[in-house]
Amino acid sequence: MKVSVYIATSLDGFIARNNGALDWLPGIESADAPEGEDYGYHEFMDSIDILVMGRKTFETVLSFEGDWPYGDKRMIILSSQTVSIPSKVSDTVESSSCTPAELIEKLSEEGFQHVYVDGGKTIQGFLKAGLIDELIITRIPVLIGSGIPLFGEADTDIKLRHLQTHTFPNGLVQSRYQVI
Structure with missing residues (x-):
């Protein structure tokens, strides 16, 4: 089973403001962004068969206007x-x-192949448990000064192997890492 993170951060490493707001994200749309560019999101979503999300992130997504963004994917x-x-x-x-390890064991037994983990504390918990295989991080060219960090304290170093980086005309930089 593969466990991946696909997430955006501000350049200073935050995934949301302290109150959970994502108001700094819409600024990525600009005349420089190619029309229809989704930064690999749909391809990524097509590759996963289940999402694991933290409660606060789930509540934030529920507040978005429009249709449920995850379709019929199990979450x-x-x-x-x-x-x-x-x-x-x-x-x-x-x-x-349950714990991240218990959940991954259960999902593996159920036959799931690719898990998408989302939400700051949830991602941190899976990283600490050594369960993340891949990180896809898109850095947005904005400094928000404070907020919810993507990464928290770690008991040990978590070594990564850089796989690729892609830059976009509107300043976004997306990097893919393998956790080793």
Whole structure:
């Protein structure tokens, strides 16, 4: 089983403001961005068969206008707290309070091949448990000064192998790393 992260950060390493706001992200749309460019997101989503997301990230996504962005992909919300799952997504979304290792073992036994992990604390927990295989990080050319960091404290060094970097005309820089 492969476990991947696909996420955007500000240039100073934050995935959201302290209050969870993502208002700095819309600024990436510019005249320099090629029309229809999705920065590899749809190809990535086509490669995964299940998402694991933290509760706060799930609540943020629920607040977005428009259709549910994950279609009929199965999603597990990892949280030690009760998660309120609206009926409009209850066919594909469930919650779990198990550890990252327990969850990956369960998903592997169920036959899943590629897991997408999203949400700051959730990503950090999977990294600490040594369960992330790949990081795809898109750096947005904005400094927001403070916020929720992508990476937290680590008990040991987490070594990465750089696989590729792609730059976009609007200043976004996307790098792919293998966790070794």
